[in-house]
Amino acid sequence: MAGAMTELMCAKCGGLADGWKCAICGSEALQHDSNHLHVGSDRYCTLKCAQCEEADVLCTCVG
Numbered sequence: 001m002a003g004a005m006t007e008l009m010c011a012k013c014g015g016l017a018d019g020w021k022c023a024i025c026g027s028e029a030l031q032h033d034s035n036h037l038h039v040g041s042d043r044y045c046t047l048k049c050a051q052c053e054e055a056d057v058l059c060t061c062v063g
């Protein structure tokens, strides 16, 4: 499926997401890394908001 693009959307503002970013340490990834975990938190590798470039749970694009 060459050229097939997955439409990723920021869970917070509903805008486009651009890759993935850890909400805890800020490390970025091109693909979701389900092994990237932080002890004591359920927030780890999440979508990166394309507008503010923050992890979607930290997106500041909406109120």
Ligand SMILES: [Zn+2]
Pocket: 010, 011, 012, 013, 014, 015, 049, 050, 051, 052, 056, 059, 060, 061
């Ligand atoms: Zn957003």
Ligand SMILES: [Zn+2]
Pocket: 022, 023, 024, 025, 026, 027, 036, 037, 038, 044
């Ligand atoms: Zn991390």
Ligand SMILES: [Zn+2]
Pocket: 010, 013, 049, 050, 051, 052, 053, 054, 059, 060, 061, 062
């Ligand atoms: Zn944002």
